Amino acid sequence: MAEQLLDVIVRKRELQGDGVVVLDLTRADGAALPLFDAGAHVDIHIAPGLVRQYSLCSDPADASVYRLGVLKDPASRGGSAGVHAHLLEGRQVQISAPRNLFPLAEGATRSILLGGGIGITPMIAMAYALEQRGDAFELHYCGRSRNHSAFLAELGSAPFASKVVTHFDDEHGRLDLAAVLGQGRARVHMYTCGPAGFMDWVIDGARQQGYAEDHIHKEYFQAEVDASGEGFEVVAARSGKTVQVAEGQSILQALTAVGIDIPISCEQGVCGSCLCDVLEGEPDHRDVYLTDDEKAGNDQILVCCSRAKSKKLVLDI
Template structure:
C-alpha cells in the first residue's frame, strides 16, 4: 500500500483525556484487519466532516497494529478541524485517513534523547517515549502544560514502564517545578538529540535557547502544529508556470498558490494549509520562493528548489513548478 493510499477506519472509541482534549481510537473499518505499521513521530491526514483534511500525530505504541490513537485539542482559533473532531465525529463513524507519514522521525544513532512536549504537542513525543522504552534507549521526557487539568495522558504515563523518566511542569505550579530551559539545555550529554513539539511560542523558546547555547542544528528535531501567518506589504501578485504544460497561472495578492491552482483546475494535495505538515511540498524549477512555512529547515529553504504552496509565495515575478 502506498503512503498516499486512503484507508477506511472506524472510530472505536472517543474519550476526553483532559480539559478540551479528546482522543480518537481508530481501527480498520473491516474488523480484525491490521493497519499499516508506523514509526514514532508519524501522523495521518484525517478527512473530517465538511470537507476538511487535517494532520494528527499518532500517540500510541508503534508496536500496535490494530489501532491508531490521535489526540485533538479544541482550539478556539481553530479553522474548523478541531471543532469538527470535538463536535461532529462520533464513535462508530467511518472516516477516511491517509497511511502514516513521518516528517519527525527519531535519530537512530542518538546516544540520549531529550523529549520536550508542550500541551497537545505531547502526542508525537509520547509515541517516541513508547518506542525508546521498548528498545531500552536512554531518554528523558519533560511535559509542559498550563495546569494538571489540561495534562492529557497522565494516567497512561504513570502506569508506563518509563514513568520515572518523565517530569511534569505546570504553568500554574510553584517555581521549583517549572521548566528551566537554560539549565536543562546547558550541558547536553554526548550524542544527545533534542525533540520538541507544542505551541509555537514554546517551541520558539526551546529552539532559540538551544541554538544560543550552541546545539548543532543536526541534533534539533521539531514539528510545528500551527504556523504564524507571515504577511508583509511586499506581498504582491505573481505568476506560476506549470512545467508539464507551460500553462501560466496568476496568484493574486490575497490568494494562496494552492487556491490559485485549484481555481484553475490544478489540484495539489493539502492537509494543514499552514505550512507545517509538508503534504503540499512542491519542487521549484525556476524562480525564488518567499518561504513562509515552518516545515523546511533553514538550509532547505536557502536551496530554493522546493516550497510549500499552501502558504509561501514568490520573491521573483514567476515560479516554474514541477507540476
C-alpha cells in the same frame, strides 16, 4: 496511483483536560493495523475535502490500536472542530497509512523530549519506543495547568512513568530550560513539539546550549501563515496558464481560481502536501516543512503559504 486508505472505527472516545478528545482507532475488519515508527502521523479524512494530520501517540509496538489526541482549536478552519463533532464512538472513518516526518535518531546516548500542551502526543509514542529500546531519555510535559492537560493518567501508569516530568505554569512556574537541556553533548538529541512560541523558545535554548542543528528535532503542528507582501506572477508551465498572485492571496488560491488542482491538507506550510517544483524564479519560503538546505536550493515551494522574491515564478505544474 491513488493512496490506499485504511477503514477504521472509533472504538473509544474520551474528553480529557481542557478540550482534548482522545480517540482509539481500530481496523474496521478487526485485522492488525500497520506498525508505525514513533513520531509518525496519519491523515484523517474527516469529511469530503477535509483531511488533517494528527500524530499517533499510542505504543508503536501495539498493532491493535492507534491512539491520537486532538485539541479543539477555537480558530479551527474545520479540522479539529470536525474531529470533535464527527468522530464519535462507533463511527467509521478513513485514514492514511502512518507517515513519519519526525523520526527518532539512531545512536543517541540520551534523548530529551519536550512537549508543550497537545504537542505531547508524538512524544508519548517516542517514550514507548525509547523505553522498549532500553535507551536513556526523559519526557518533559509543559502546560498551563494540570487541569488543562490530557494524558496525565496514561503517563502516570506508563512503563516509563518515572522518566516523565511535568511543568505546569500554575504550580512551579516555567521549566528551567537550561537545566533540562544541560550543555549540549555530542550524542544527546532533543525533540520538541507544541505551540510555535514554545517551540521557538526551546529550539533557541538548545542552540544556546551548543546543540548541533541535526540534534534538534522539531515538529510544528500549527503555523501562522504570513500572506503579506507584494503581488507577483506565477506561470504553471505544464498547464500553460499564467496567474497574478495578489497581495494577501496565496499561490494556491490563485492557481485554484484558474482550475489548477493542487493536493492540499494543512494549508499552513506544515504537511508538505502542496509541494511543487520551481523551474524559474526565487521563492520566498514561509513554511516550516522544508529544511534550511532545501529552502536554500530554491527548487521547491509549498504553494499554500510561500511567496516569491522575484517578480515571476515558473512552476512545474
